[in-house]
Amino acid sequence: xxxxxxxxxxxxxxxxxxxxxxxxxxxxxxxxxxxxxxxxxxxxxxxxxxxxxxxxxxxxxxxxxxxxxxxxxxxxxxxxxxxxxxxxxxxxxxxxxxxxxxxxxxxxxxxxxxxxxxxxxxxxxxxxxxxxxxxxxxxxxxxxxxxxxxxxxxxxxxxxxxxxxxxxxxxxxxxxxxxxxxxxxxxxxxxxxxxxxxxxxxxxxxxxxxxxxxxxxxxxxxxxxxxxxxxxxxxxxxxxxxxxxxxxxxxxxxxxxxxxxxxxxxxxxxxxxxxxxxxxxxxxxxxxxxxxxxxxxxxxxxxxxxxxxxxxxxxxxxxxxxxxxxxxxxxxxxxxxxxxxxxxxxxxxxxxxxxxxxxxxxxxxxxxxxxxxxxxxxxxxxxxxxxxxxxxxxxxxxxxxxxxxxxxxxxxxxxxxxxxxxxxxxxxxxxxxxxxxxxxxxxxxxxxxxxxxxxxxxxxxxxxxxxxxxxxxxxxxxxx
Ligand SMILES: *[C@@H]1O[C@H](CO)[C@@H](O)[C@H](O)[C@H]1NC(C)=O
Ligand SMILES: *[C@@H]1O[C@H](CO)[C@@H](O)[C@H](O)[C@H]1NC(C)=O
Ligand SMILES: *[C@@H]1O[C@H](CO)[C@@H](O)[C@H](O)[C@H]1NC(C)=O
Ligand SMILES: *[C@@H]1O[C@H](CO)[C@@H](O)[C@H](O)[C@H]1NC(C)=O
Ligand SMILES: *[C@@H]1O[C@H](CO)[C@@H](O)[C@H](O)[C@H]1NC(C)=O
Numbered sequence: 001x002x003x004x005x006x007x008x009x010x011x012x013x014x015x016x017x018x019x020x021x022x023x024x025x026x027x028x029x030x031x032x033x034x035x036x037x038x039x040x041x042x043x044x045x046x047x048x049x050x051x052x053x054x055x056x057x058x059x060x061x062x063x064x065x066x067x068x069x070x071x072x073x074x075x076x077x078x079x080x081x082x083x084x085x086x087x088x089x090x091x092x093x094x095x096x097x098x099x100x101x102x103x104x105x106x107x108x109x110x111x112x113x114x115x116x117x118x119x120x121x122x123x124x125x126x127x128x129x130x131x132x133x134x135x136x137x138x139x140x141x142x143x144x145x146x147x148x149x150x151x152x153x154x155x156x157x158x159x160x161x162x163x164x165x166x167x168x169x170x171x172x173x174x175x176x177x178x179x180x181x182x183x184x185x186x187x188x189x190x191x192x193x194x195x196x197x198x199x200x201x202x203x204x205x206x207x208x209x210x211x212x213x214x215x216x217x218x219x220x221x222x223x224x225x226x227x228x229x230x231x232x233x234x235x236x237x238x239x240x241x242x243x244x245x246x247x248x249x250x251x252x253x254x255x256x257x258x259x260x261x262x263x264x265x266x267x268x269x270x271x272x273x274x275x276x277x278x279x280x281x282x283x284x285x286x287x288x289x290x291x292x293x294x295x296x297x298x299x300x301x302x303x304x305x306x307x308x309x310x311x312x313x314x315x316x317x318x319x320x321x322x323x324x325x326x327x328x329x330x331x332x333x334x335x336x337x338x339x340x341x342x343x344x345x346x347x348x349x350x351x352x353x354x355x356x357x358x359x360x361x362x363x364x365x366x367x368x369x370x371x372x373x374x375x376x377x378x379x380x381x382x383x384x385x386x387x388x389x390x391x392x393x394x395x396x397x398x399x400x401x402x403x404x405x406x407x408x409x410x411x412x413x414x415x416x417x418x419x420x421x422x423x424x425x426x427x428x429x430x431x432x433x434x435x436x437x438x439x440x441x442x443x444x445x446x447x448x449x450x451x452x453x454x455x456x457x458x459x460x461x462x463x464x465x466x467x468x469x470x471x472x473x474x475x476x477x478x479x480x
Contacts, residue, residue, distance in 0.1 A: 044077070051085040078135055091115045091120065141173075192228060257370075287325065302423035309353075378393070389479065
């Protein structure tokens with residue numbers, strides 16, 4: 001189907017629904033007060049896992065033009081290179097030989113491997129080319145007795161200085177709370193002090209120190225932050241997944257109770273942060289829908305967008321300062337498909353979020369139940385859409401199996417730009433996505449314009465769908 005008729009069908013769909021008795025949801029955005037601030041450029045970032053290097057890159061190609069365009073399309077962004085395999089990495093700038101590409105089985109993440117200068121150069125040239133900022137997870141399992149041994153980290157850092165690569169931040173250890181050979185949170189805190197001293201001795205004193213990247217909120221992160229760790233870090237991180245990818249089913253990706261389960265986790269993390277490191281930010285340092293590389297056929301399809309959008313909305317609203325999506329490439333939760341480099345549906349949600357959602361977060365009231373979830377910010381003004389001062393963006397999802405009508409009386413009669421994402425043929429596990437009823441297709445391997453449709457009336461949104469509404473004429477003082 002070509003774009004135009006599809007869009008026409010979508011409009012007719014909208015109009016037809018008016019005649020039905022569609023449940024009406026009244027939303028009031030409290031624009032009188034900004035309740036949170038995020039950094040709109042880097043609040044959402046992405047990850048790449050060290051196992052890519054360990055396993056001969058799993059098809060990742062730094063020179064693939066489509067991949068580079070997709071990466072540029074979501075700039076600016078953090079790229080966090082991390083994961084269990086980073087704690088098996090040794091940097092060897094003198095090793096030139098290619099890795100063994102004949103093996104058929106992915107090695108366990110705990111298999112030691114070498115990062116060559118070429119590997120490291122590739123990462124750094126990539127982030128430079130696409131306009132991202134790099135955060136790298138240093139191997140914390142290199143230990144001389146009880147203490148972390150920084151020798152190899154220093155080799156890497158000296159090489160990095162020589163090459164002039166800017167480093168936005170460093171981590172030390174991935175999920176240390178489940179290291180088979182225990183490292184106490186107090187010891188890890190001391191190791192972070194060592195890292196800080198190493199960074200100071202090189203021109204990396206401005207790079208952020210981020211950690212401890214635990215599996216979740218618990219005693220370990222609390223003890224780490226109470227001790228030396230808390231005084232050294234610039235941002236505290238925990239990881240978050242809703243469930244195990246090997247045992248998850250479609251309905252879990254549509255379950256508002258599962259979405260709400262994140263609330264309690266963020267609350268407890270914020271409470272730990274407030275008590276131990278007042279004033280310092282907390283991040284979801286590695287996060288996705290399902291751990292164990294996602295759920296094949298689900299976490300790489302349209303339906304994954306519900307959990308992803310809700311995580312972004314909740315996190316910003318509650319006071320988390322960065323959300324790093326596992327991952328950009330690799331596994332079943334990847335934003336782009338492994339080997340083909342075509343975007344998965346979550347990629348488009350990510351790009352629209354990057355372009356539309358600004359720093360100031362508002363509270364709101366809604367007459368909806370928890371199956372219609374709504375978030376509001378000032379609209380981002382520095383994207384291709386060039387929204388002006390005072391613009392507001394509302395992003396929302398309808399988890400019901402019927403349409404709902406979203407009414408915002410405070411913006412009644414004003415024009416609104418609609419960016420509504422739906423799955424083709426109502427197939428929740430589609431690997432492509434429609435914007436306002438028309439398929440999003442790459443144009444010569446580059447992003448298409450992603451044009452909004454314009455309405456002045458309330459918006460009736462289809463069952464099980466999500467999207468963004470921008471109010472360019474809102475004239476909200478807090479967004480000026
Ligand atoms: C892997 O590397 C770590 C840290 O360098 C070392 O302690 C460990 O013995 C190595 N494991 C193997 C199997 O070589
Ligand atoms: C997706 O998950 C399946 C099952 O866990 C796994 O075999 C497969 O390798 C994963 N796909 C990717 C691209 O990682
Ligand atoms: C947001 O609004 C809800 C509902 O009125 C209220 O319960 C909550 O306390 C508000 N939150 C903030 C941060 O103002
Ligand atoms: C939905 O899309 C997926 C991915 O293309 C496909 O495998 C599946 O058969 C489709 N389901 C239906 C009901 O069309
Ligand atoms: C729902 O939205 C339409 C626009 O699509 C609007 O004109 C209409 O008044 C709304 N209907 C109901 C029942 O709220």
